[in-house]
Amino acid sequence: MTPWKPAKLSIVIFYKVRRREGFKYRGLGLHSMMKPLWGLYHLGSGHLVCWLVAGDNEACQIATEIAESGDWTFDGLDGWKNQFPDSEKKLMEISDRYSGKVRIPQGGGRSEVLALSLLMARENHGIKTRKRSRRNTPP
DSSP states (O other), rough: OSSSSSEEEEETTTTTEEEEEEEETTOOOOOOTTTTOOOOEEETTTEEEEEEEEEEEHHHHHHHHHHTOOOOOOOOSTTHHHHHTTTHHHHHHHHHTTTTSEOOOSSSOHHHHHHHHHHHHHHOOOOOOOOOOOOOOOO
């Protein structure tokens, strides 16, 4: 049984906030781009944590390990500095264990404005999730 729950994710793709079907767990969102490519997103900012190049079950296993490596429930792009200061180290350790299956973005792609707008939308209006569709099953 997977801990990931179906959800409508608000994530940043190409400097725009997009709503995508996916799964959420412990402050992270998992979205299938095209098999076998998965995007793992920090939901408190909507930004990409890493790409997972793996089949459904292995992607879920790796994403779960990353989610359980620390507290990902912080808001904004820099909240990790106080709440999860060793997040980069933990992510690198997991990446090393899965040889080529975890791809960490190298800089760029950060938008404070979009991260803040997601935070404000969540606080003011709530980010709603939809019921699970039959086509959207956990990995």
